[in-house]
Amino acid sequence: MADEEPSLGGQGFLLVKLRKRLHDFSFYGCVPNWNRSLFQLGTHFSFRLSNIYVIFSISAIYIEAWLLNSYCMLLASIKPSDMQQYNPNHPIRMRHKRRIPFLLILFFNIGLQLLSAQKLPEEWFLSTGDWENGPRLFVKTIGTGPEKVILLHGGWGGEHRSLIRATEGLRKSYTFILYDQRGSLRSPFPDSLITLPHHIEDLELLRKELRLEKLTLVGHSMGTFLASAYHQHYPDRVKKLILLAPVRLKNPVVEVDQALFEESNAQFQGFLKRPEVEMELGKYRLTRPDSLLNSMEKTAKFRINMASRFLYDVTKWVRLTGGRPFYNPKVYQLTESTNSMESWDFPQNFLASGIPITAIIGDHDFLDMGAHITSKFLADIPNVELVVLEKAGHELWLDQPKAFRKAFKKGLVK
Numbered sequence: 239m240a241d242e243e244p245s246l247g248g249q250g251f252l253l254v255k256l257r258k259r260l261h262d263f264s265f266y267g268c269v270p271n272w273n274r275s276l277f278q279l280g281t282h283f284s285f286r287l288s289n290i291y292v293i294f295s296i297s298a299i300y301i302e303a304w305l306l307n308s309y310c311m312l313l314a315s316i317k318p319s320d321m322q323q324y325n326p327n328h329p330i331r332m333r334h335k336r337r338i339p340f341l342l343i344l345f346f347n348i349g350l351q352l353l354s355a356q357k358l359p360e361e362w363f364l365s366t367g368d369w370e371n372g373p374r375l376f377v378k379t380i381g382t383g384p385e386k387v388i389l390l391h392g393g394w395g396g397e398h399r400s401l402i403r404a405t406e407g408l409r410k411s412y413t414f415i416l417y418d419q420r421g422s423l424r425s426p427f428p429d430s431l432i433t434l435p436h437h438i439e440d441l442e443l444l445r446k447e448l449r450l451e452k453l454t455l456v457g458h459s460m461g462t463f464l465a466s467a468y469h470q471h472y473p474d475r476v477k478k479l480i481l482l483a484p485v486r487l488k489n490p491v492v493e494v495d496q497a498l499f500e501e502s503n504a505q506f507q508g509f510l511k512r513p514e515v516e517m518e519l520g521k522y523r524l525t526r527p528d529s530l531l532n533s534m535e536k537t538a539k540f541r542i543n544m545a546s547r548f549l550y551d552v553t554k555w556v557r558l559t560g561g562r563p564f565y566n567p568k569v570y571q572l573t574e575s576t577n578s579m580e581s582w583d584f585p586q587n588f589l590a591s592g593i594p595i596t597a598i599i600g601d602h603d604f605l606d607m608g609a610h611i612t613s614k615f616l617a618d619i620p621n622v623e624l625v626v627l628e629k630a631g632h633e634l635w636l637d638q639p640k641a642f643r644k645a646f647k648k649g650l651v652k
Contacts, residue, residue: 364417364447366440373431375440376424377417381409386448387650389416392459395569397423399559401458404635407643412650417444421569432569433576441468445475452477454650459483459632466584473591480649481597483632485605487584487615498611505607515546518553548632550602557636585615588622595622596649600630600637
């Protein structure tokens, strides 16, 4: 009775069939025992790698299958009359025998090469000058998809972690590259090197490092300003833009628009005092005086108050990241003080470029309550799509994850 074949999954099915064909040929004595054993060992070795190591790619399986198939076709060229009796000196058999060691060596080399093809680290540092002594930017890569997407965090002076949740459900289709901007948590820089022009050039440096001709840029909050400013300086280097909870896209604004800003701020001040915030604090007994709270309770109180500003649903405060130790307010001051752009009109740049642009904003974003300002600035621009998510705040992927993912994915595939 023939040995039972091991369970190899879908991608080993073709090779199983080819090995059975090889076994049928070996029945007639065409392949000596030692060669047949090594051949099967090499095949099983590849199977084991396919099951255990992710780096053993489908293409390698196809190569192996092609080689086995070629060998079986060579064996099939022998007439049955030649196979009926084992003849070690048969010229056709000798020709095929000489090919067996070559195939074994080739299989072994494929396995070694794929094992040595280790992935680069998901966290790395981008040198902005001298690698040994110069400052570096912290970079994090998430996802395994073929298309690279650059995500820009807010601040200035924030850090990238809050954006990680925004990539959920999309990591198999895209590779997301996030980094802490200069001066932020993991990218310390001297004060003299923290300027808006440096921020823009850092993004260009990252593009060159990744060897991308054009960028798919996603900015959140103040990151939308950086993405828009980069697009203004390097319009030919941007493939598409996605703006999440965008900041002021025009400056200065006319008197009518200024009235919209004042109305939005008044609505937000009332929103901060909604009863749900006090209820959430009371749920954890955090309405007591601060002198009676321990450090963990003070942290929870801080995050709930933070959620009242950034989220529509304050009960999702446990999903927030960041806070005082993770934010460097000096970066904001230094960047704004070096902003030589006294006026800007990013929507006009969007119209002139014609690239696909998506803006996604919550209807309870503290920067634009009701999204009336953003809607007005982006109106009548055919290449810009505005998506307003209901019951969502500044970190809209936490308030409305499904609706956000749908809008985000749509913007990425344009």
